[in-house]
Each structure stands twice: as structure tokens, then as C-alpha cells.
Amino acid sequence: MTYCVGIKLNQGLVLLSDTRTNAGVDNISKVKKLFTWQVPGERIISMMTAGNLAITQAVISEINERIEAPNPNEPTIFSAPTMFEVAQVVGDTMRKIQNRYGPGLAARNVDSGATILVAGQRVGGAPRLFLVYAAGNFIEATEDSPFFQLGEHKYGKPILDRVINVDTDIQDGVICALLSMDSTIRSNLTVGMPLDLAVIRTDSLEFEQIRRIEADDPKFFEFSNAWSNALREAFSEMRMMDV
Amino acid sequence: MTYCVGIKLNQGLVLLSDTRTNAGVDNISKVKKLFTWQVPGERIISMMTAGNLAITQAVISEINERIEAPNPNEPTIFSAPTMFEVAQVVGDTMRKIQNRYGPGLAARNVDSGATILVAGQRVGGAPRLFLVYAAGNFIEATEDSPFFQLGEHKYGKPILDRVINVDTDIQDGVICALLSMDSTIRSNLTVGMPLDLAVIRTDSLEFEQIRRIEADDPKFFEFSNAWSNALREAFSEMRMMDV
Numbered sequence: 001m002t003y004c005v006g007i008k009l010n011q012g013l014v015l016l017s018d019t020r021t022n023a024g025v026d027n028i029s030k031v032k033k034l035f036t037w038q039v040p041g042e043r044i045i046s047m048m049t050a051g052n053l054a055i056t057q058a059v060i061s062e063i064n065e066r067i068e069a070p071n072p073n074e075p076t077i078f079s080a081p082t083m084f085e086v087a088q089v090v091g092d093t094m095r096k097i098q099n100r101y102g103p104g105l106a107a108r109n110v111d112s113g114a115t116i117l118v119a120g121q122r123v124g125g126a127p128r129l130f131l132v133y134a135a136g137n138f139i140e141a142t143e144d145s146p147f148f149q150l151g152e153h154k155y156g157k158p159i160l161d162r163v164i165n166v167d168t169d170i171q172d173g174v175i176c177a178l179l180s181m182d183s184t185i186r187s188n189l190t191v192g193m194p195l196d197l198a199v200i201r202t203d204s205l206e207f208e209q210i211r212r213i214e215a216d217d218p219k220f221f222e223f224s225n226a227w228s229n230a231l232r233e234a235f236s237e238m239r240m241m242d243v
Numbered sequence: 244m245t246y247c248v249g250i251k252l253n254q255g256l257v258l259l260s261d262t263r264t265n266a267g268v269d270n271i272s273k274v275k276k277l278f279t280w281q282v283p284g285e286r287i288i289s290m291m292t293a294g295n296l297a298i299t300q301a302v303i304s305e306i307n308e309r310i311e312a313p314n315p316n317e318p319t320i321f322s323a324p325t326m327f328e329v330a331q332v333v334g335d336t337m338r339k340i341q342n343r344y345g346p347g348l349a350a351r352n353v354d355s356g357a358t359i360l361v362a363g364q365r366v367g368g369a370p371r372l373f374l375v376y377a378a379g380n381f382i383e384a385t386e387d388s389p390f391f392q393l394g395e396h397k398y399g400k401p402i403l404d405r406v407i408n409v410d411t412d413i414q415d416g417v418i419c420a421l422l423s424m425d426s427t428i429r430s431n432l433t434v435g436m437p438l439d440l441a442v443i444r445t446d447s448l449e450f451e452q453i454r455r456i457e458a459d460d461p462k463f464f465e466f467s468n469a470w471s472n473a474l475r476e477a478f479s480e481m482r483m484m485d486v
Contacts, residue, residue, distance in 0.1 A: 155401055158398055158429065161429060162478075175486070183401045186401065187404065219485060219486050223481070223484045226480070226481060226484050228405060230477035230480045231405055234476065235418070235422075237469070239414070239415070241418075241465065241469050243421060243465075
């Protein structure tokens, strides 16, 4: 399983992923699911992946290979003129990989399902966030739905629903993403530390943060404990209610 | 969909269910999922149901019909000498109903899946809580896992995980069950008001509460708002953390 959350705020983009991958509960390993690209001063892109690992790795590798050696008449994520077309490149690459392996996987009853969050900004454009499906089609985050989740989304959704709107401060967005992840890790063994975090402030065209948060990170441990205490206090206040 | 939560504490049993049932999102109605029985001073029983509605209604009806007209040599939930055997009666009734309708439903690709939480106490025994599966087998709540959830369990699980242990005060158990339900209702349209609540204090052999909480209940509205505010405050405290 996987848990990734991508948030598009007026102040910028927040991306957070776990790093656990598993084939059954008895075969668990660590894999990076958050990827970043940058053309200084021109564009900044980050993606997070979920689903069939061979599929998502092939999509990311293919995207990288085409940056080095573009196909004639096909844009790459570095040459696409808008973030919408970047998402189209990712979707087209997904379709290509699905066409290559999908039938063979289906014949073996293996799920080829995969999804990719694509976030970024081009100079002159706005920050945008897309969710690319296995068929290569995609949807975009809007004012009304400013975040997307991949994988095990339910445990961590209530806090996002309560806190996030497009006007949320970007640091609050980071805190909220981390709390959403914390709830998910506590409830689903197949979502696990370390975490990868990327923060892109609007119009900076730079990563304000690209961080790996390790399992033994003392700050995250304190953060997680502080949230437990804050929730317990919140719960205590509810004792005053007559329901 | 459905959301039910049953909690077994040292101080007693808390049961809370929603009342929404749906065949698709365009066919929603209201149905009672929490049922109660009492033999004054001798036994007190409550059940909550989830899954195929025809199956669970047939199980509850069969249980009630057998109380009135027992089969020879078969215990009823009123004659079973222990709560364990009450759960066995429920499981056996489930098997009987599944055997009757399961093959026909399977032939039509309809899921006959159903689960029932069975809670109660017999005089001289301890309060017990069981989760009966569609095959009639069942598990029991223990010190280490003092609550069971049916249906849409994920949204409402984090608060239970953080608050509930066997020593939790029973009124805190009620608050926690309501908060767990509140988070679930906010996130899943197929879980909805009104709610049914039953509270059985240990050794009282009485329902301390059997209540329907309607959608327009002003106390529950205030309670839900107060929790939103308490969570927002808890979130604000997290801004002080350096993560």
C-alpha cells in the first residue's frame, strides 16, 4: 500500500509520500515514491506514484529517458509548454506502459492499476496539481477540491477535510499533510516511514523544502506526540458537552 | 453502506449505529440496524447489523420468531445459558439464512455478506461483545481490542485507537463513539443520520440509554460543531511545533 497527499494552495504546493511498498504483508521494503525535476527559473515539477510498482517505475524511467533522448514530435516534461501538457506527457507515458504490460499482467491476474500525482509550475503560469489515472486520463485540483490523495486515503482524510482550503497558509498545509500521514501510519501497517516531503512556494520556481523524514527523526516523534496530546485535550473538552 | 461501532469497557457496553441503507447512491433509505432484548434482571442483549439487508433482517426476524416458538433442542437467545452461546445462536441463525439464500444470491452476483455485533450480559456473567461473520463464526472483543466496527470503519478508527481502552470511562466511550461516527458521516455519504445509541452499564442488566439521535437534534449539532472547534484549536497548537 501507499499513502501520498498533494495539496494545491494559493501560496503553493505541498507533496508528502510514505516510502513503504509491499507484496503481501510478509514482503515489505522501502521505495521512493516522490520525484522532482527542475529547470532553474523556468519550471519546477514533482510527482508522487502509487499502485503497481513495476508500472510506476517504468513510467518515471521512461519520462526521464525521453528528457535525455526525446522522440521526434513528442514533447517531454521539460519541453511541454504548460503544466496541463506536462500532465498529458505523463498520461501518455502511462498509456504506453500500460499497453506494453497491462495485457500480460491481466493474463496473470495481477493488477496493473497505478496513479500519479503531477504538481508543478512553469514560469508565467500558475501552480497546478493533477491526478493521472492508469488509463492516462487525469483530473485537476480546483478551488473546491484543493487536495488529492493516493492509496490508503481514508484514515487521513478527515483532518484534510477540516483544515484545507485554497487560502490555507502553506506551513499549515505542511502540518496538515504530516498529521494526515501520522493518522494513516498508525492505522495501516502497509504505510510506513520514512516520509518524503516537497514544498513549492508559488512563483518561486524552487523547492522551499525537499526532505526525507526518517523513522527515528526526533522532531517528527515529538510532533506526533504533540498531536496525540492535543487530540486528547480536544477530547477532554468534549466532556463538557451535553449530548 | 453502514457504520456501527461497539465498545466493551470495564464499566459497560456502548453501541452506536447509523441508519442509512442504500442500493446504489441513487436509492437511499433509512433502516434500523440496532436491536435490543431484555429479560428483566436476567439478561440484556443488543445487536447491530451490517451488509446485505435481506440477510440481516431475516436473521433478526428468525431470532425473534424462535424466541416465541423455539425449535426443540435448540437454544434461543433467551434460553442460551451464556453470552457465548447467545453468539452461537446468532451465528447458527446466520448460517441457516446464508444456506437458504446464499447460493441464489451468488448465482445473481449479489453479495450475501453480512456481519452482526452481539453485545450483552447475563446475570452472574460478564458483559461480552462478539462479532459474528457471514459464515456464522465469530470473534470476541478482548482487553487488547475492546471495540469492533462494522461497515465503513476507516474514517472513524483513529479517534477510537487514540482514546479507547478497557479502563475508559463509559461516558467517554459514548463521546468517542459519537465522534467516530461524526467523522464517518462527514466523509461517506452512504453513512447518515439518524443514529441509534445503546448503553449498558456493567451488572445493571438495564439499558442506561436507548436513544435515537435525529438529524436535526440541536445537541448533536452543537456537539459536532464543538468537536470541529476543538480540532481546529488542537491544530493551531501544532503551529508551535518545529517539524
